[in-house]
Amino acid sequence: MSHAMPYPVMPPTMYNPTYTGEYTGEHTGEYTGEYTGGYTEEASSNAAPIEGPEDKTNERSFRRSRSGCFTCRLRRKKCDETRPTCNSCGKLALRCDYKPPHWWATAEERKKQKQRIKDRIRQTKVMEKHGSLKVPTSITTPVSPYDISIKTNTYINNVPVPNQSPVSVSGYNMMNPPQQQLPFTQPSSTPQPLATAQCLPAQQSLPTPQSASTEWFNAPAAYLSQPQPYSPMDAVGFGLPGRSLSWCLQTMVPIEESDKPLLNHFFDYVIPLVFPIVEVNHGGPTRVREILNALQNNKSYLHCCLSVAAIHLKTSMGMEDQMDHDIMQHRYEAISQLCRALNSKVGNSQMQVMDATLGLIFYHSCVGLPDDYLPDITWYSHFQAVANLVKKLNYAPTQFNVSLITWIDILGSTMVGETPQFAHTYRTKHLSGTPSGLQPLMGCDDRIMYLISEIACLESLKLEGQLDDMIVRHHISALSAQIDWTEPADKTMESPYNAAGVIVPEKLTKILTALFRIGARIYLYSLIPGFDRHEPNYVNLVASVADTLQFLPTGASGFDRCLVWPLFMAGAHSISSSKLRKVLAERVSALGYLGDFGGFGRMYRVLKEVWRVSEGSTSSSTSGSDTNASTQVNPVQYLPQTRQYPHWRDIMRKNKWDYLLL
Template sequence: MAAAAAAAKTKPASKAGATANATATATAAANKQKSQMHRRSRTGCYTCRLRRKKCDEGTPMCTACKHLGLQCEYKRPMWWSNNDARRQKKEDIKMIIKRKKLSEKSSHTHIHTSMNSPPGLSHSLPTSATFSDPLDRTRSASIDSHFPFTFNSPQSHHDFTPFTTPQLAGDFMFPPFSPYGIDVKTERHVFIDDMPALRESTTSTFSTYQAPPPPGSILPSFPLEGEWTEQVYSERRESHTEETLNVNFFDFTQGPTLDTRQVAVELDEGDQRLLEHFVREVLPILFPVLESNNQGFVSSDLILPALQNNKGYLHCCLSIAAQHFKAVSGTQGEDIDGDIMRHRYAVISSLCDALNRDENHHQILETTLSLIFFQCCVGRFDDALPDIPWHQHFQAAISLVQKLDLPRLVSEPSETPPPAPFNMTLSSWIDILGATMLGRAPVFAHTYREKHLSHTPSLGLRELMGCEDRVMYLISEIACLEALKKDGMNDITLCHHVRVLGDQIGLTEAADDTVILPFNSDGSLCPKQLSKNVTAAFRLAARIYLCNLVPGFHPSQSSCVGLVEKLTAVLQQIPSGRIGFDRSLCWVYLVGGAVSVAGSPFRAFFEDRVAQLGEQSHFGSFGRVASLLGEVWLQTDHQQATSPASATSESAAAAAQPYIHWRDVMQVKGWDYLLI
């Protein structure tokens, strides 16, 4: 009986234990499933997923990507959905990691630029041949002292040896822009007896992704030993976040960004092809410096909204696309010329209608500036189709800028500066450099002068084109001085202003303005360093432009020869080729090249840059600069060959060989270009 009772007591206990075990098992299974689901939800960045590495999901970059200098992407990249692109991306990452390890062992090479101080006044009335720079004797500790050249140096320019730097031949292995996609939706209506019968909608997707070269391809090489990325830019180890400029700097007139990057417009079949050509071929070359800082930013915030919301802007882009297609393809005939002129007429008609209605001033200004600036990216120098000169368009733009009160908006001091109006920034760029083309003062020179002296918020010239605002303001002042010289300013007063402006240019130099190749340790473009290099090039060009105003100036003088050689050395540190930034330096090439004498290293350097650009060197402002410099050099060399052999000194050479100015050559040729 006792045994039976014990057994009876044991059965419930055993049953309870089994129930407890089952509950524990179920709980463990649920926890395991929850853990697996949690692990699946924590995908990590796509770079770590591709490498099959654990990602700590740090922001803005995970620890692994930041340490290795990789691009950390949490948003699904375009290459993820393509197996071939994904495999190639994995190989690229392996190569980046390998170069990272190699670069840590390499030595750092620092290359500094220097800019000579401006000429000073002597006790008697000076000429450019007798100018000396008293500051050069006391600035040995300055960055200007790294070059063996001074304004008062007795050595011949043939003794000057600029530093040599590695230069990339052709395109870069890793393009400076990350891939992005654009969807263009075009609609076509078919009418029968004026009644809508059919409506067709087509969406074209454009991707800027470019697959790396296939195995076995010959990649660019450097004259230095070792891996090509074991260069001066291996010291640039900051993250992309630290290196980029302010990507939210501008205030666009078209409203919010198109998150879908899709634009819907109604076009016929022929115009649809032009729009596709514009998006695929023209859009990537419009604002390369601005685009390099934030991939797709220009397309989504500026171009695409305007195409959809501004009819005049759309016709402008279609005309520019037809002009670009004609230039790159060599197509001739009435059809392509008809497309150019049809849309050119349509945009002018659209502007006139809007002006008559006195509305949408922002859109009118946007279209007018596009007519001016986009022309700098397309067309050949010998285009014969009728068009309105750029400075006549700009007169209308000036009225609109004043009507919108943009100069006041950008001049008001503020503790929290508002975004710079993009149209004012682009107007300022055209105004300053356009004034140098015409030999007059910029229209808004007073605004630039106030901003330079009061240190009000930046106008955004650095973010737009790479050159710091202060240097651009001083170029505006030099243009004003040239206009005063034309109006009869006496030589003593002129030379005093030259010296003052030269001192101001020197004040724009900073201790950290080191000019090196603008790449991070992983081979990606460093926008901040690119801006330093571009600013250095414009600063030297500004000095050359200033020296042009000195009485008795001649390109053969040692001061000018030295500046041109320094400019050549700086330009070597700016990326070249089809995805480089030479087309953003047209004004610099013009000012420096126009005073480069026979045998100058600048000429050979420029010819090499032209060859690297290939067919793209034949159109736009760069093609026009190349044609103009070729004509200037031809006339200058012919003059030198026929000049008296007795002219040995610089002053005698200047008297025997009058200086041929590039502006005079343009006037004789009937060229009316904006070369920016």
């Protein structure tokens, strides 16, 4: 984002360049610029030597491992037997198996696996050598209007607030007389997380869009059109009933025969999986045409999609490391083609780079494994390159790219605790009522997403120590009031299906927006100094997420995978007795393998670790309190204290989980 990334740098053996200008082989540890090239045709020939049994010196130095992992046994290398991944496999990004893998059964399978390992080591070495980038010192071309960064000193006066009475925020002592305290009025659709508390002066009033949707969405007619109810049973082929998408498009993309199964898998399984809301809103055919055009004319995008298809095959078919070679081959080729496109003088090369880089971010976040051990570039490194590229464009990106950039920028900023790259642009759009196309893409009202951007700005300033507690509460009051303004006039929730069993997009959007609204409230209130998740108001707010989920179907036909961010915010601030945890576990089980990968699988993995660590810290705190109580005599000492929990972001950082939870 706009500040130094707090995440630790990946080990030198991992492919973790810093997007800046070109691949140079220097591991700077930061990602700060843009792609400008670097991979060459001679890359593989310059790769570092590959370790292997042919190395006589190593054979004399190390004896063959007979009790270590099977990968080291196959390579005839000494294994330190560290679990779950030994040091040798970890350095080379190899899968470490202590149980006999499928390829251990026959000599022929071992030979094939050995060759796959050699190829993977070669790719890793090449990526190490050519994987770092230099930082451009400045951006010389004029920028507009995407190059507007947030000005922290004007944040207070730039948050739009309704012209109404002052509001109050719980979480601090009530110091004013009772007549100066006002209850915080909360819409009835969600529990009231704010009770009576010290009143803060209202911010100066700024123009606020009317609540009527037709006045807010000052957009082209395409955004205002009312689509007809959509049946998921007609989704096959995106409007081609009875025909698969691959059957219709298999001859339209020039590709090697060996890669056709991956491309067909991408068409038939990955596209419907990653764009469920687009499909419901009848945008599937348009999106497919855009994807097809990119596949035909953008080699980097093509190999990105093939790599993603291999990842999904690996997950859905339980193929373990059988697909690793295909994943790395196409991932490596995607980066190589990306650099060639940057060095190209063709007029549309910048847009090709943007399409491919956004694909590398978005598709991988949708199908990536929680425990992906293969070398890759972090999502925020990719996105920094996209942001710098946008700032250099003399024309706006495509509408779909604008929507995708906004989605990644806003929710990604909450992952790293930093200001969104284009925060001021979102603020301007919020004030003017201009949508970014988020609702038809991911199901949430654009206004909620803009307010999440403002909350991320507030958290960034708080983490930097630029705001004292009173100012933080003041902002929370203003933003909470703004969230109220997004409440619909009719707060009634109902199933998104009509009597004929067909999904009505408007009903579905209402439910998804409500869940994102609750998630935004939880995220906002977690910034209150002294926040305690055990307070009844917050417990009820988290419980309302579980209640709202009941309106959506479970399993593969549901939309749980579209709700990764709000479910994460609610789950990360839930208590052990929260019914949300039980509901979430049931819905994960109903999803089957679909709940094991992508943003949803990663989200649930983080939540389980957050819950484990939090319950451990609570037990330690309780034990310590009991010990102190037995040695104290004065009951005045037994005042309740706010429980201290490790922040979910610290847990992710400790485990090196650079996840983008969309």
